[in-house]
Amino acid sequence: MVKIGCKNAKLFFTRPLIKRKSKSAWCKISVNRINWSSSLTVAAGFWPKEIIIRENKRLKEKPANPMTNPVLEEQDERIKEKLRNIDNKIMVMSGKGGVGKSTVSINLAIGLSLENYYVGLLDVDLHGPNVPKMLGVEKGELQQRPDGTVGPVYYSPNLKFMSIEPLLPTRDSAVIWRGPLKTSAIRQFVYEIEWGKLDYLIIDAPPGTGDEPMTVAQTIPDAYAIVVTTPQEVSLLDVRKSISFCKQINMPILGIVENMSGMICPHCGKAIDIFKKGGGEKLAKELDIPFLGRIPVDPRVVTTGDAGRPIIASYPNSHTADAFQKIGRNVINVTQALSEENKEKKEESNT
Ligand SMILES: Nc1ncnc2c1ncn2[C@@H]1O[C@H](COP(=O)(O)OP(=O)(O)OP(=O)(O)O)[C@@H](O)[C@H]1O
Numbered sequence: 001m002v003k004i005g006c007k008n009a010k011l012f013f014t015r016p017l018i019k020r021k022s023k024s025a026w027c028k029i030s031v032n033r034i035n036w037s038s039s040l041t042v043a044a045g046f047w048p049k050e051i052i053i054r055e056n057k058r059l060k061e062k063p064a065n066p067m068t069n070p071v072l073e074e075q076d077e078r079i080k081e082k083l084r085n086i087d088n089k090i091m092v093m094s095g096k097g098g099v100g101k102s103t104v105s106i107n108l109a110i111g112l113s114l115e116n117y118y119v120g121l122l123d124v125d126l127h128g129p130n131v132p133k134m135l136g137v138e139k140g141e142l143q144q145r146p147d148g149t150v151g152p153v154y155y156s157p158n159l160k161f162m163s164i165e166p167l168l169p170t171r172d173s174a175v176i177w178r179g180p181l182k183t184s185a186i187r188q189f190v191y192e193i194e195w196g197k198l199d200y201l202i203i204d205a206p207p208g209t210g211d212e213p214m215t216v217a218q219t220i221p222d223a224y225a226i227v228v229t230t231p232q233e234v235s236l237l238d239v240r241k242s243i244s245f246c247k248q249i250n251m252p253i254l255g256i257v258e259n260m261s262g263m264i265c266p267h268c269g270k271a272i273d274i275f276k277k278g279g280g281e282k283l284a285k286e287l288d289i290p291f292l293g294r295i296p297v298d299p300r301v302v303t304t305g306d307a308g309r310p311i312i313a314s315y316p317n318s319h320t321a322d323a324f325q326k327i328g329r330n331v332i333n334v335t336q337a338l339s340e341e342n343k344e345k346k347e348e349s350n351t
């Protein structure tokens, strides 16, 4: 018995051939399936120079790379295809919780949609999904399409969103997931959801630099970041970590937003610096990052957020709505400048 192995469709002998009858001796053996290290019995004294195998498609295929996963590769392709339709992807993040990431994401998304852009809002805060509640579409229905794909929930004709919330059995259901499940859910939010053509995809991240922002960075490699902070030292300290995270993973930072920055007194209309002011702007200068603007503390942000009628839509003429609109316009300017820059770089590299 001669032991043979199979590499692509070529057979080779694992034992040197001695006793070859003649140089031109051929042995035609039909083998439909042959695995690595299959064994064949070859008639004694008839040592073949070559064994010809009947054509077998499986043998013609590239040998599978054990380091790649065909399911993930297929998903990656679908992710790329979906992302090609989205011009600007922006993750709103912060090292600290409760500084207003969701508030900024929502009001920014609405602000951009009011400027007639097509906007998507993706809530990747899987443990505390606030977007549906703050948009007032808690019971929003996902659109099941005839081709089996799922459409996001519509807030307005040019603003749609996706969150884990509409998928949970009850309002109080907790998502008790570790990293791999979270990664898988966020990837699905991109490749399984029919976002269509978008000018902006705003991604509301949970606090910190854990699984969710990491997954966004890996899944959406051309995403930008907006970092939200409040003016206090403790918040600024955590925000520095977010900035260093972005630098380490090569995610360009569009700018810093300073939330809860001063307050307009409802009685006299004067600005009061209840939580200090200017810390975010100072940090932006120090780190040479654009400062996108500041939003004052405004009790109506809380009431409108809880009622699902974001302030930019319910008090469009207020000082706070104006502050959000200014941030939106700065975001438009910075993204347009960056896309011009990228175009020029591409043209230069093509010539
Ligand atoms: N400028 C503001 N003035 C007054 N209240 C605000 C302001 N910005 C945010 N808030 C309130 O602060 C609370 C936290 O805001 P928000 O949920 O947006 O923070 P977050 O950073 O997304 O929190 P988390 O880290 O839990 O995701 C909310 O009740 C919101 O209404």
Ligand SMILES: [Mg+2]
Pocket (backbone or CB within 6 Å): 101, 102, 103, 125, 130, 204, 205, 206
């Ligand atoms: Mg939030």
